[in-house]
Amino acid sequence: xxxxxxxxxxxxxxxxLKRNYGKWISHEHPRPGVIKHDSETGEVCFTVRAGMPxxxxxxxQTLRKICDVADEYSEGFFRVTQRNSLEFVGVPERxxxxxxxxxxxxxxxxxxxxxxxxxTVCCTGYMHCHLAATDPAAIMKAVSEMLLKEFENDYLPAKxxxxxxxxxxxxxEGSTADIGIVGxxxxxxxxxxxxxxxxxxxxxISVCPVGAIKPKGPGMxxxxxxxxxxxxxxxxxxxxxxxIGSADGDGxxxxxxxxxxxxGDGPAIAKVAVPYLPNNPPYWSEVTGAIRKIxxxxxANARKDERVGExxxxxxxxxxxxxxxxxxxxxxxxxxxxxxxxxxxxxxRFKW
Numbered sequence: 311x312x313x314x315x316x317x318x319x320x321x322x323x324x325x326x327l328k329r330n331y332g333k334w335i336s337h338e339h340p341r342p343g344v345i346k347h348d349s350e351t352g353e354v355c356f357t358v359r360a361g362m363p364x365x366x367x368x369x370x371q372t373l374r375k376i377c378d379v380a381d382e383y384s385e386g387f388f389r390v391t392q393r394n395s396l397e398f399v400g401v402p403e404r405x406x407x408x409x410x411x412x413x414x415x416x417x418x419x420x421x422x423x424x425x426x427x428x429x430t431v432c433c434t435g436y437m438h439c440h441l442a443a444t445d446p447a448a449i450m451k452a453v454s455e456m457l458l459k460e461f462e463n464d465y466l467p468a469k470x471x472x473x474x475x476x477x478x479x480x481x482x483e484g485s486t487a488d489i490g491i492v493g494x495x496x497x498x499x500x501x502x503x504x505x506x507x508x509x510x511x512x513x514x515i516s517v518c519p520v521g522a523i524k525p526k527g528p529g530m531x532x533x534x535x536x537x538x539x540x541x542x543x544x545x546x547x548x549x550x551x552x553x554i555g556s557a558d559g560d561g562x563x564x565x566x567x568x569x570x571x572x573x574g575d576g577p578a579i580a581k582v583a584v585p586y587l588p589n590n591p592p593y594w595s596e597v598t599g600a601i602r603k604i605x606x607x608x609x610a611n612a613r614k615d616e617r618v619g620e621x622x623x624x625x626x627x628x629x630x631x632x633x634x635x636x637x638x639x640x641x642x643x644x645x646x647x648x649x650x651x652x653x654x655x656x657x658x659r660f661k662w
Contacts (some may be wrong), residue, residue, distance in 0.1 A: 426466055506550045
């Protein structure tokens with residue numbers, strides 16, 4: 311009896327993977343962008359990984375070309391990884407160099423394995439979303455071009471993951487990457503009085519995570535500017551609060567030290583390193599410049615297998631700012647106010 315829902319995984323596995331399912335015993339990286347898996351059966355599987363656009367958007371024409379390459383080099387099978395890398399699985403060893411050359415002609419660089427920059431990822435941003443404060447796809451493209459050598463080569467202290475999110479909803483998971491760019495709004499949400507009658511005001515009030523929205527007479531609400539954190543939560547719940555943001559107020563924050571894996575110090579949520587940088591397309595020079603400073607300082611000073619967050623935890627935030635040359639702002643201090651200085655970056659050994 312056929313199954314229900316998506317097709318069975320087994321129907322889309324290369325024959326090599328079907329024969330060795332659950333029998334893999336080790337893997338290694340013969341060269342950047344190539345992974346070799348060994349099976350207990352004695353068979354070997356070579357995978358070639360290439361960079362893709364940060365949100366994996368390709369045209370049908372490009373996808374057909376990718377399928378043609380897979381037919382020629384990997385028995386017709388390829389996959390897109392969780393970080394949107396393009397992987398050709400089951401490539402015969404004799405065909406690896408030819409595949410790499412073919413991908414280069416198509417504009418797909420091979421790399422992103424082991425101690426290198428892994429494929430950058432992001433949310434849809436301006437393309438589909440009305441909440442975005444920046445264009446994460448364009449920023450990630452600029453970052454990928456700036457760090458192309460770090461993607462194609464295997465000489466960093468550890469793997470490096472850079473992710474982008476267009477707003478504080480963090481759909482691009484910037485908070486769990488070594489370096490994340492997060493779009494930030496600085497203006498209060500607008501209140502279009504004529505549209506409020508179509509909204510459920512109790513929902514609008516309760517959806518605010520910091521209680522900044524309060525009732526103001528019949529059929530009206532007000533926003534406490536001192537409490538608002540400029541997230542787009544209210545604009546999702548009510549059209550009267552959208553669109554949020556402005557060209558002059560919106561920008562980018564840079565967060566560092568996030569990690570989703572259990573290795574090293576374990577999972578971590580990134581912390582704000584730079585609270586605001588302006589939106590300056592098409593190259594976002596302020597944003598890419600700050601990321602370059604972080605990557606180069608980490609590369610020059612980190613120990614082997616030490617991710618960005620683990621490096622910061624070891625040296626402390628004062629040294630981090632000193633070595634990166636980034637400016638320090640009181641806005642990056644955790645729970646900081648004049649009465650609670652003991653909380654200032656205390657969990658990562660901040661030193662004044």
